[in-house]
Amino acid sequence: MTTFVDRVELHVAAGNGGHGCASVHREKFKPLGGPDGGNGGRGGDVTLVVDQSVTTLLDYHHSPHRKATNGQPGAGDNRSGKDGMDLVLPVPDGTVVLDTKGDVLADMVGEGTTYVVGEGGRGGLGNAALASARRKAPGFALYGEPGKGGDIVLELKTVADVALVGYPSAGKSSLISVLSAAKPKIADYPFTTLVPNLGVVTAGATVYTIADVPGLIPGASQGRGLGLEFLRHVERCSVLVHVLDTATLESDRDPISDLDTIEEELKLYGGLEDRPRVVVLNKIDIPDGQDLADMIRPDLEARGYRVFEASAVAHTGLKELSFGLAEIVSKARAAKPKQETTRVVIRPKAVNDAGFTITEEEGVYRVRGEKPERWVRQTDFSNDEAVGYLADRLSRLGVETALTKAGAHAGDAVAIGDDEDAVVFDWEPMTMAGAEMLGRRGEDHRLEAPRPAEQRRRDRSAERDDPEREYDEFKPF
Structure with missing residues (x-):
């Protein structure tokens, strides 16, 4: 059963925005009191946040599909829909967020760092918000926007405070099993550890994490064996512990040469x-192992290494090792610079940015841009008034003028958006839009204030005096 996961593919989906409501206020003696449709609620976001209590991506390995809740639709009487709840996903410190192509989207370091991986859709406007002096009673509302989402890759680089490095079968898994409550697989053959194992060690008032990772062999920095899978996890560890086997059965190996080989691979990476480096001479419970440890210890200390002797089987030297590592970890944490406040990068738009682009692709003029594509998604194409409102918005943005400059003619195909969800129509230039249509669209004479009685009498008198007026009223014999 998988107990540690350091790389997952996550499928996220933000909440959809609620639809706006098209409603007319009605009450006694006032059946048409004006538009009162409320706006739809905003969809929930999907946000990653660094949580120090989380050390693995195991939860997302078992449940890779995550979705925020949708916003609720608006209602009559100017009632707006409820916003969707944001979904907050805790991740370990040092998680790197990538897209499916491998490009880095965010490097999340520091407690509380957040990154929005799925932005909730906006709620659609109700007809009360769409009303204006010329559009007194809109008979339509806007749809809510769909939430953004997709596939992302989470890759964990910060595994632990302490990383155990060494040759296969050097005893790293045995050490972590007795230093912590971790239960790694232990066997008498190389590459027993195929995935990193993580354990928590308590030494006095200091609590730190320690990782047993796949063993290194010559050429690991170029990908031989499990080298790259291992080396990725020690990039941000505070302390590297060389676990040297003092009782190896291979005649061409010895602890000093093993140390030199591992150091060379770390240098190449x-x-x-x-x-900081620490050396642990392991397996001293074997007589020959203790003799070899006594022989090479002065040489290692002369190189500047702090040396510990230990035996996972006999539980010898474990207390000294755990407290010694706790001291080094505490110093590394104290020396670590304080995390700066998350920087916000502002990228202003260019002065001449029209907000959209037009390209000709195989006889089709394709319009791309955040606003045009969003407006298309918000439009109810079964409502002629809503379609006219979309035409007004595109005309004010300058899409029609840009199409003319691009060489489009009447009857040419125009597509708004990408191929998957594009809206295609035959372009008819110089159609009534903007102020010409706003003067009539949405007007309802029943909502106009009644004219004074004197004005009504003058109107009837003018109608009677009209010589071209045709009388077809009923006349008695």
Whole structure:
């Protein structure tokens, strides 16, 4: 059963915005009191947040599909729909967010760092919000926008405070099993550890995490064995612990050469030169192992290494090792610079940015842009008035003028959006839009204030005096 996961593909979907409501206020003696349709609620966002209590991506391995709730639709009497609830997903410190192509979207370091991976859709406007002096009674409302989402990859680089490095079968899994409550797979053959194992060690008042990762062999920095899978996890660890086997059965190996080989691979991988190193001489419970440890310890200390002797089987030297690592971890944490406040990068739009682009693709003029595509998604194409409102918005944005400059003629196909959800129509230039249509669209004479009695009498008198007026009223014999 998988107990540690450091890379997952997550499928996220933000909440959809609620639809606006088209409603007319009605009460006694006032059956048509004006539009009172409320706006739809905003869809919930999907947000990643760094949580120090989370150390693995295991939850997302088991449940890779995550979705925020939708916004509720608006209602009559100017009642707006309820906003959808945001979905907050905790991730370990050091999680890298990538798209499916491998491009980095965010590098999340520091407690509380957030990144929105799925933005909730806007709620649609109700007809009360769409009313104006010329559009007194809109008979339509706008749809809510669909929430954004897609597939992302979460990759964990920060595994632990302490990383155990060494050759396969050096005893790393045995050490972590006795230092913490972790239960890694232990066997007498190389590459027993196929995925990193994580354990929590408590030494006095210090609590730190320790990782047992796949063993290194020569060529690991170029991907041989499980090298790259391992080295990715030590990029941000505070302390590197060399676990040296003092009782190896291979005649061509010895602890000093093993150390030199591992250090060479770390150097070739790069970026780990500043990590403090500690050496653990393991398996001293074997007589020959203790003798070899006594022999090479002065040489290691002469190189500047802090050396511990331990035996996972006999539980020898474990207390000294755990407290010694706790001391180094505490110093590394104290020396770590304080995380700065998350920087917000502002990218202003260019002065000449029209908000959309027009390209000709195989005889089709394609309009792309945030506003035109959003307006299309909000439009109810079964409502002629809503379609006219869309035409007004596109005309005010300058789409019709830009199409003319691009060489479009009457009857040419125009598509708004990408191929999957594009709206295609035959373009008819110089159609009535803007102020010409706003003067008549949405007007309802029943909502106009009644004219004074004197004005009504003058109107009837003018009608009687009209010589071209045709009389077809009923006349008695």
